[in-house]
Amino acid sequence: MREILTVVDIHNLELEFLSEGIPFKALKGISLTIAKGEIVGIVGESGSGKSVTAMNLLQLLPRDKINSPTGTVSVLGNNVKSMTENELRQIRGSKIGMVFQEPMTALNPVLRVSTQINEVILRHTAITELEAKTLALQLLADMKINEPQRVYESFPHELSGGMRQRVMIAMAFSCSPELIVADEPTTALDVTVQAQILHLLRERARNTQTSVLLITHDLAVVSQICDRVYVMYKGKFVESGETKKIIGSPSHPYTKALLNSLPEGKKPKTRLETVAAAMLEGTDSINRVAPPNQGNKAINRSGKTLLEIKNGSVKYPKSYNFVGTPTSFHTAVNNVTISIEEGKTLALVGESGCGKTSLANSVVGLTNLSSGDITYRGKNIKDHTPEIRRQIQIVFQDPQSSLDPRWPVWKIMTEPLTINKTYKKLELKEIAIELCEMVGLETDQINKLPHEFSGGQKQRIAIGRALSVRPSLLVLDEPTSALDVSVQAQILNLLLDLQDEYGLTYLFISHDVSVVRHIADKVAVMYQSQLVETGKTDEVLSRPTHDYTRTLMNAVPSLLPIVSN
Incomplete structure (x- = not known):
C-alpha cells in the first residue's frame, strides 16, 4: 500500500453559512497542507474561521446551514466532502483524532x-x-x-x-490516528499544566509520526510546538510559513499587530498596541488603534494600605454526619497574609485549585474566612456591610456567564445602583451613558443585549457595572484569560487608564505571567493553599526564590528568543 505523505490538502476552499436566510462567508478561498508527522498551527482571533476550518476537516459542520461550498478538502487521500456519513464515522476516531478546547x-x-x-x-x-x-x-x-x-x-x-x-x-x-485536530487544547489551563500538555502532544506526535493541526490564538503556544503556522484573519490566510520565520520577521501588518499587542517584552504600565476589530472588505490591510504611549503610566499613590488579610484561612465542608454537621473539611486557603496599597495593583498568581479565587471571594464577601481577619482602611470588615460591599467590586473571568442575557446594557450596568435606591429609568440610562464613556463603549449601544457584543465588549460592560457604585477596590478574577491577545491588550489598556484617572486599586488574579508583569506593582504566589512568595513584581518574577515560582516561570512560553533572533 502506497504511503500517504500529504495528510491534509485543502485547496481554494470557500464556505458560506446561511443565518436566517442571510449568507455569511466564513472561509474565503483558503489553501493549507499538512505533511506526515508535521505539526501545523492556525492562529487568529475569535471569529476568524479557525475552528470552522478544523470542523470542516471532519465534516462536523451542519450541512443544511452551508451554502454550496467550493474548493477541495482531502484528508488521507480521501475527498471528505463526497464521503457519506457512515464513511466519515469510520475515519473519525480511527484515522482522525480530535482534542476539544473544553474537555468538561x-x-x-x-x-x-x-x-x-x-x-x-x-x-x-x-x-x-x-x-x-x-x-x-x-x-x-x-x-x-x-x-x-x-x-x-x-x-x-x-x-x-x-x-x-x-x-x-x-x-x-x-x-x-494519522491526524490529530487540537482546537484550543490549552486555552483554559494554567501555564504549568499547559507546558505539560504541549510537551505530551509534541512528544506523542513525534514518536508515532502523527500529524497535528493545532488551532489557537496564542502565538507563544505556536512557537513552542508548531513546525509551520498559518495566520488567519476574517476567513483568509494572510500569512503562512515556518513558525520561526513568521514570528521572527512577520511581513503582514496583521501578524505584526498581533505580536505587538502582546505584553511580553513591553515596558510595564504602558499602553499596548491593539488591533481593530474589523478588516476592510476587499483589502488585506488592517486598521490600528490606540498606539503605545510610553508616557502613560499609572499614577503613583500614597502607599497607604487599603486592604489587608492577616492569617486568613478558608475551609469548605467535605463530609457530613447523619444530622448534617460537617465532620471533615477541605482547606482552600491556609493562613495567608497579604496587603494591597491604595492605587496599586497586587497580582495573585498560582495554578488552578491553589486557593486564588477562594481568597478573592473572601475579599468581596462571597465567601467567609474560617479564621483570620480582613481590614479595609484599618477597619475589620469580616461581616461586609453594604457600604463595604459598595467599595469593593468584582469582575469575573467569563463575561458571557456573568451578564444577564435578557437585560439590555443600561440595565446591567446600573443594576448595583438600584439595590438601595430608587431611580427613574431615564436617570439610569444617563448613568449608563456615562459608564459607557468611561469604559470605551459606544453610547448608542445601551439598549442592546449581551449577545450582540464581542467578548472584549462584554468584559467592558462587566467593568462598567463594577464601576457604577464608584468603588475603591476592584477584584479582577482572570479578566483577560478568555480573550484574544488583541482584545486582551484593549482591556489591559482600559484598566491602566481607569487606575490612572480614578486612583483605583486592583487585586488581579491571573495565571498569565506576562500580563502580571505588565500590570502589577506587586505579586503574591500561591501554591497548595499557601502563600509561598510575595514582593515587587520584577523581583519575584525575575529572581524567584521558591521552587514553585521557578517552576512557574520555566513553564511560561516565550516569543522573545525568536523575535530577538
Whole structure:
C-alpha cells in the first residue's frame, strides 16, 4: 500500500453559512497542507474561521446551514466532502483524532473515563474488552498520569482541568490516528499544566509520526510546538510559513499587530498596541488603534494600605454526619497574609485549585474566612456591610456567564445602583451613558443585549457595572484569560487608564505571567493553599526564590528568543 505523505490538502476552499436566510462567508478561498508527522498551527482571533476550518476537516459542520461550498478538502487521500456519513464515522476516531478546547463539555459527565475511552477503542479496533482496558491504562500512563487506575475509574468532574485534557489526548491517540485536530487544547489551563500538555502532544506526535493541526490564538503556544503556522484573519490566510520565520520577521501588518499587542517584552504600565476589530472588505490591510504611549503610566499613590488579610484561612465542608454537621473539611486557603496599597495593583498568581479565587471571594464577601481577619482602611470588615460591599467590586473571568442575557446594557450596568435606591429609568440610562464613556463603549449601544457584543465588549460592560457604585477596590478574577491577545491588550489598556484617572486599586488574579508583569506593582504566589512568595513584581518574577515560582516561570512560553533572533 502506497504511503500517504500529504495528510491534509485543502485547496481554494470557500464556505458560506446561511443565518436566517442571510449568507455569511466564513472561509474565503483558503489553501493549507499538512505533511506526515508535521505539526501545523492556525492562529487568529475569535471569529476568524479557525475552528470552522478544523470542523470542516471532519465534516462536523451542519450541512443544511452551508451554502454550496467550493474548493477541495482531502484528508488521507480521501475527498471528505463526497464521503457519506457512515464513511466519515469510520475515519473519525480511527484515522482522525480530535482534542476539544473544553474537555468538561466534550466528555460525558455521567460516564466514567473507562467507559468513554473503551467505547472509542472497541468501536474502531478488533480487540477484547480486557485488551481495551490494558491499552487505555497504558495510554493514561503515557500521558504522565501518576494514578492511571484511579483516573480510569473516575467521572470527569472528579478530575482537574489538566487531567481531563490528558484524558482527551489519550482518547484521541487511542486508535493510532494519522491526524490529530487540537482546537484550543490549552486555552483554559494554567501555564504549568499547559507546558505539560504541549510537551505530551509534541512528544506523542513525534514518536508515532502523527500529524497535528493545532488551532489557537496564542502565538507563544505556536512557537513552542508548531513546525509551520498559518495566520488567519476574517476567513483568509494572510500569512503562512515556518513558525520561526513568521514570528521572527512577520511581513503582514496583521501578524505584526498581533505580536505587538502582546505584553511580553513591553515596558510595564504602558499602553499596548491593539488591533481593530474589523478588516476592510476587499483589502488585506488592517486598521490600528490606540498606539503605545510610553508616557502613560499609572499614577503613583500614597502607599497607604487599603486592604489587608492577616492569617486568613478558608475551609469548605467535605463530609457530613447523619444530622448534617460537617465532620471533615477541605482547606482552600491556609493562613495567608497579604496587603494591597491604595492605587496599586497586587497580582495573585498560582495554578488552578491553589486557593486564588477562594481568597478573592473572601475579599468581596462571597465567601467567609474560617479564621483570620480582613481590614479595609484599618477597619475589620469580616461581616461586609453594604457600604463595604459598595467599595469593593468584582469582575469575573467569563463575561458571557456573568451578564444577564435578557437585560439590555443600561440595565446591567446600573443594576448595583438600584439595590438601595430608587431611580427613574431615564436617570439610569444617563448613568449608563456615562459608564459607557468611561469604559470605551459606544453610547448608542445601551439598549442592546449581551449577545450582540464581542467578548472584549462584554468584559467592558462587566467593568462598567463594577464601576457604577464608584468603588475603591476592584477584584479582577482572570479578566483577560478568555480573550484574544488583541482584545486582551484593549482591556489591559482600559484598566491602566481607569487606575490612572480614578486612583483605583486592583487585586488581579491571573495565571498569565506576562500580563502580571505588565500590570502589577506587586505579586503574591500561591501554591497548595499557601502563600509561598510575595514582593515587587520584577523581583519575584525575575529572581524567584521558591521552587514553585521557578517552576512557574520555566513553564511560561516565550516569543522573545525568536523575535530577538
